Amino acid sequence: MNMKRILPLFLAAALALLAGCGGKKAPEPPAEDPQPSQEQPQEAEGASALGSLASFTAGTLDGGTFTQDDIAARDVTVLNFWALTCPPCIAEMPDIAAFEKALPDNVAVVTVCLDGYGSEDSVREILEDAGFEGVTLITGDGDLLDLAGNLMYTPTTVFADSNGALVMTLSLAACGGNGGGDAQPSGGESQPAGDTQPAGDSGASGGTVYYLNFKPEQDPDWQELAKIYTQETGVEVKVQTAASGQYETQLMSEMAKTDAPTLFQVNGPVGLANWKDYCYDLSGSALAGELSSQDFALMDGSSMSGIAYVIETYGLIYNKALLEQAGYTADDIKSFADLKKVAEDITARKDELGFSAFTSAGMDGSSDWRFKTHLANLPIYYEYEADGIGDTDAIKGTYLDNYRAMWDLYINNCTCAPTLLSAKTGDDSVAEFVTEQAVFYQNGTWAYSDVADVGEENLGMLPIYFGVGDEAKQGLCTGTENYWCVNKNAKPEDIQATLDFMYWCVTSDTGLEYLCSGDHMGFVIPFKGNLESTNLLVNIANDYVAQGTTSIKWCFPTMPSEEWKNVLGSALTAYAADQTDANWETVRAAFVDNWAAEKSK
């Protein structure tokens, strides 16, 4: 190897990396003269920290084997680690292929597809498209496995000499690696780098994170997590939580400040419309590479403006013991008609039983979203399904009669007179449920810690049967309206620190523990590192999916505006107080007419 040979190699690699990730630059390769490590150990130190390739056996895409002997057969072996879920890797593949063809015989290029096993056809297709004709590994053990585990990003390219010692690595902040543990995307030779920010250790470069959190229930956990992260990395993380219902207000004033939040949240496409000019394009980020499905990215054209960080489910939470006391089990409730029968029977025997069917459908601001948003999702979902659409400018209100029937059921079979609902709060509902004054409580997985007091053995969750279609197949309502966005206008080092923090949250053991464990936030997260939940409601939700029911999608992020929801909520309250057809007409107008009006604005 001499400089003449290695120079075009750099250029080709740099080009490949440029093509990789939305214009991000490659970091400077660390060694000017990358000789084999025995001669220049100090320059290869960073690379050898990843491991070596002295002893391993790997399986190739074509079914053959590849071992340290194949490495020994060449002066230099270039290994490109990539993944099917990593678009930048695929984008740079043609360059890798061209690079491979340009090299002399004493150098081999091998690609290692980290998630290729079981998806061989997809791997072949990508490689054929790219024109890559060399060897591709899809399984491996020994040193190769260790090395893959130490990688922080894909794509990463490593250069091994004939002894299997690693001479140099190249990588970029593209997609998250499969390295687990507390992998920090900072320091070392595989630093993330971008065109807007200097590559560098985020702690040393002074970036800070300011997260404006949406979920008050999880505030203490975020505060702790931030503290731990600061202890581990020295990067300051400030978490502030908006009061319930005050997020947009607070975001608006915080964003105007010099020290604006670097990490904030939008609630889907409608929220994004307000903030899209502030959203950093997350495509190609390490975090995006961790997503378990691209469905959880919130796109604004080709820009990945937001990434969902929690998947949630809601339905009718019920108290098994009370239901049995009333003479029923969950098996008796398989449709709206069943639910109505049970609820009305409980109401008829209310005094004798000592409890009601439903908790009060509180229309106070702390609770009205359960009906103006979550319950209203069902007629929207079924209409979208019937029409085969995902959004509309003019809702027809096909299933509003079902909505009315459901609302009637809630308000006429609850713990209080329907006229009192406007004064009932979310706390009232929870209190009624845990003090066993009511059997059913419409809410979701996030409410687990609130309702856990009734005892795990007593907790269950039913779908909100709506009287539409095949109700036996109806599942719970599952989706997300919580998307992380990174503030584009923040300082580059702060953006980098924020990306690092988010990545850490969804990959490190501590971060995952806090996000997923029932003792902490209890989230189901749409990232590869998601842990099995200890949240009972989440597990019930999983059971429903396993039983083959169809989950109801969250269509409410397509609701035209907050204004639309508020007007609907007021109309529902007015109707509850005086259940006339005229008042339902107000609800219908708030639903249908106001939809068109608000969408056109």
Added chain:
Amino acid sequence: MEKSIKRYFPVFLGPTFLAFLIGFIVPFLMGLYLSLCDFRTVTDAKFIGLGNFVRAFQDGGFAHAFWFTALFTVTTLILINVIAFAVALVLTREIRGTNIFRTVFFMPNLIGGIVLGYVWQLIFNGILSRYDLALKISAKYGFWGLVILICWQQIGYMMIIYIAGLQSIPGDLNEAAEIDGANGWQRLWNVTIPNMMPSITICTFLTLTNGFKLFDQNLSLTAGEPMKQTEMLALNIYNTFYGRVGYQGVGQAKAVVFFILVVSLGLIQLKMTRSKEVQQ
């Protein structure tokens, strides 16, 4: 003396003026400019001209809020001033414990508006629930709830001003009127009230502008429910600004209109009551 005042006035005036500049003039001018802009955050705005004002006036909710506020202001202006004046008259008589009563009446003023709103919401709902009713189901309940709350809060404050006014009327005027044979009503109408005009000017000005600017209590007591029927001007502006995507500029335009409205009403009222003031 005069010379040193001339020399040192910036030292005394400066801090206050600076505070006024930062806390009022600058935000006010920014607000004026922002009302002509399309913006999401106040530091990042795009000039669009008068479009926001057009949209503000097209909003039916704004007009409703105006009339609701006007009705509320007239009602509270009359109630607060009449009752506060009456209480002041009673508490300037020689009664035992007037100081305790004055303190008690004044105390509600020391509680913040948001807290008052929630406390009264509990009280009202507590009473109404006996009849299976709630505050937020009818605009009528909301209106009178707000009136009761504001009266309770402000009567004590106005009372103090009236008491101060009453105490400053020279005793010989009433004495002379009494000797001339004037009865109690005549003395009230022809001696006390004309001499009280400066206090009345202040109190009507305060109740008028307070009524128009009412926000905290409105937000916490009814939040505009039902169906925005009890939404007053300030709350309407707040909801427009913060509650709706892309309406920040419209909210700002409404705020400018609101400012002009309150200032002009205040000035008209000052002119009207000032002209009735008498020199002692």
